[in-house]
Amino acid sequence: MKSVLPVIFAFVFLWGCSQKAEETPVQQINVSESHIMEVIKQITEKFPKADLQHLEKGVRHAASLWRNSDGNSGEFVNFCVEKYIGNEEEKQIVFSRMSEYFESLFGHFNKLSIDLRKNVDLQTGSLHPVDYMFSAYSAGAHLTNDFYDNKIAFLVALNFPYYSTEEKNELGKSWSDLEWAYARMGDVFSSRVPSGLLQKSAAVSAGSDAYIAEYNVFMGKLQNQAGESLFPENMVLLSHWNLRDEIKANYGNHENGLEKQDIIYRVMQRIIDQSIPEKVINSGDFNWEPYENKVFQNGQVVDAEPELDNRYQQIINNFRAYKDFDSYHPVLNTAIKRSFSGNMQIPQEEVEQLFHEFLSAPLxxxxxxxxxxxxxxxxxxxxxxxxxxxxxxxxPEEKLNAITRAKYPDARSLEEDLGNILKKLGFDDERAVFLASKIVVDPARGSGHAWGASMKAEKAHLRTRIPDGGMDYKGYNIAVHEFGHNVEQTISLHDVPYYMMNGVPNTAFTEALAFVFQERDLLLLGMKDENPDAEYLKTLDNLWSVYEIMGVSMVDMQMWKWMYENPDCTAGELKIATIEISKNVWNQYFAPVFGIEDQTILAIYSHMINSPMYLPNYAFGHLIHFQLEEHFKTHSFAPEVERIFSLGQLTPDEWMKRAVGNSLSVEPILTAAGEAVDHLR
Structure with missing residues (x-):
């Protein structure tokens, strides 16, 4: 599943970046060009050796954030002249101190979020409405506005101005680590969004998370058309993750695996078109035959209303909450632009073109x-x-389940084994102990996720679902993936040159290390693949995973484009549009391979509900994963993981060049897959 963004990323990226003036109907910007030039004139007189280009950038950025409520133009001039730091040694001291302050603030707000969401995210028993109320509260929603009120934001903007992604790509080639850290300090105050909107968005997001976390299907209650149940009575699977993984698990089942896959597919179709009976969601009180969509109780057919359009209403809720931010971002003035050009630091058009190039490959x-x-x-x-x-x-899945259940009966047993897992991957004893000591394992209510710390004094959290009988293989596989996230989160917090550089360029890069770990799950269980074609098969497995997730990502992106074209749509209209989009994407990229048209399965992903536009990160993560694996073939694994993920928050292209020596591209995986196809044929 996904890695939860640490708080610093939420402040820096979630609400996007802007260099130009922001205007609202109430607060107008009142710093004129003449006042900007007056500031520059007075500061250069005060500091004759000041870098004029950097000075002007800082003054203009601070001016773009200044409002009438902050003071008149004269007060802006006085503030800038007084607060500009013209001595480089003093600037480094101020930067260091502010970094410490921000680490404490971001770290403690992150901890508050973890604490307030504990009961919603973890298996702590039944939920009460008050749990949802607290989980929806964002303790840090007022932080940025507070810092505009007390002028700290303007001090940062003036002395550590914001650089666009394009500027970072160009200028960053020659930047030192300190200059990169200065630029990331500038990202913190790149826009000015009212705290009320931040709080509202947090509440909507929490509602979507809760909706998905409780979207379970009681598999033992499913029936085929003959009235037979093919799944264990106590099997409960979360949509979509566990349903998908149960399909994967049944490729090795030659007895009734195909029929079980078909039943799950029917369930997915019912979820997508919302004809799923509401009373079978997260309930084991009824039997359900999804082919004709009949619900039974005590052997008798009972009336069952469909879920209607709740799934799509959740998407609309997120869309409208995100859209409320648009007017505060004149440059990145849509959630799509903020998600891609802002968060991913790659324009959406470039992402879609890259995906199209891959999905159209004849291979x-x-x-x-x-x-x-x-x-x-x-x-x-x-x-x-x-x-x-x-x-x-x-x-056989039963064999794998027996191994993982015996090895990990509960969360504590997995936590105690994290150091041993790292040693098996090649980390030396000291580093394995250190990294493991910074990660705790929690029993997840949902499928699982990784939640990083935002200050060195706190620990990262590995959340995974562990049934009463112990961790099954599907849960173990997800847990290894999440552990990869946690290792990245820990290295990129503790080992980066400066705190303000902590993290990775975007979440695709943490997904990449999660995939690297996940691919070694059997190795960690002591199982080795002796197949001489193993490397070729692994390449094709990576290729097929990229194929699937890029198709899903295309649906997600096109759905958001449609919502921006139809901002007043109803949930029913969005459902119809999403189903049509999924069919179109399927027909363009999958029907030529599968020989089947008009399929909707690409619209099943739960990320579309509670993680808007996150899915493309998985696709990029797979591409990065492949290039990392190629690199690890000629470099020692553990030392390179530590080196690469301590690079910090560079731009994606600069990070890839420093990590593996090449830019991100679809060519390496397509070339390798072509060689694998030739070999296997």
């Missing part, structure tokens, strides 16, 4: 043919999650 048809031959049947829509290239696909 995918050849890989589809290989999968069809290996399955001995025609491809089904759910084969977007084909798992047969992995070594585990030939191992």
């Amino acid at each position: 995918l048809r050849q890989v589809g043919d290989i999968i069809q031959n290996r399955l001995g049947r025609e491809l089904k829509p759910w084969d977007i999650w084909y798992d047969g290239f992995k070594a585990r696909s030939s191992i």
Whole structure:
């Protein structure tokens, strides 16, 4: 699943970046060009050796944030002349102290968020409405506005101005670590959004999280058309993660695996078109036959109202909360721009073009043919999650479950084993102990996630679902993925040159290390793949994963474009549009490979509800993952993980060049997959 953004990223990126003046109907900017030039004139007289270009950038950035409520133009001039730091040694001292202050603020607000969401996120028993109320509260919502009121934000903007992604890409090539840290300090106050909107958005987000965390399907209550139940009575799966993973698990089931996959597929269709009976969601009180959509109680058919459009109403709620920020970002004036040009630091148009290039590759048809031959049947829509290239696909799930349940009966047993896991991956004893000591394991109410710390005194949290009988293999696989996130979060907090550089360029980079860890899950259980074609199969597995998630990401992006074109849409209208978008994406990129048209399965991902526009990060994460794996073939794993993920928050391109020596591209994986296809054929 996803990595939860540390608080510093929420402040720096979530609300986007802007260099130009912000205007609202109430507060108008009142700093004229003549006053800006007066500031520059007085400061250069005071500090004759000042860097004029940097000075002007800082003054203009501070002016773009100044409002009537902050003072008149004369007060702006006086503030800038008084607060400009013209001595480099003094500037470094101020930077160091502010970094300490920000670490404490961001770290403690992050801890407050973890504490207030504890009962909603973790298996602590039944939930009360008050739990949702507290989880929706954002303790740090007023921080940025407070810092405009007390003028700290203007001191930062003046002395550590904001640089756009394009400027960072160009200027950052020659920047020192300190200059990068200064630039990241400038990102903190790049826009000015009212705290009320921040609080509202946090509440909407918490509502969507709660909706998804409780969206369970009681598999033992599912029936096929003959009235038979094929799943264990106590199996409860969260949509979509666990449903998808159950499909993957049944590729090794030659008895009734295909039928079980088909039933899950029918469930997914009912979720997407919202015909799923509301009373079977997160309930084991009824039996459900999803083919004809019949609900039974005590063997008798009972009336069951569909969920209607709750799923799509959650999406609209997030859309409108995000859209409320648009007027405060004249440059990145849509949530789409903020998500891509702001958060990912890659424009959405470039992301979509890269995905189109990959999804249109003729090579995918050849890989589809290989999968069809290996399955001995025609491809089904759910084969977007084909798992047969992995070594585990030939191992019965029951065997894997027995191993993981015995090894990890509870969260504590996994936490105590984290150091040993790191040693198996090549980390020396000292580093393994240190990294493990900075991570705690919590039993998740949902599928699981990784929540990083935002100050060195706190720990990262690994959340994973652990049933009463112990951790099953699916949960273990997710936990190893989340552990990869936690290792990145810990290294990129403790080992970066400066605190303000902590983290990675965007969440795709933490997904990459999570995939690296996840791919080694069987190795960590002491199972080694002796297949001489293992490397070729692994390459095709990576390729197929990229294929699937890029298709899903295309649906997500196009859905958001549609909402911006139809901002007053109803949930019912959004449902119709999303289903149509999913069919169009399928027909363009998947029908030529699968030989089936008008499928909607690409719209099943829960991220579309509670993690708006996060999905493209997985696709980029897979591409980065592949290039990292190629790098690890000729470099020692653990030392390189530590070096690479201590680079900090550079731009994506600069990070990739320093990490592996090349820019991010689809060519490496397509080339390697072509070689794998030639070998296997």
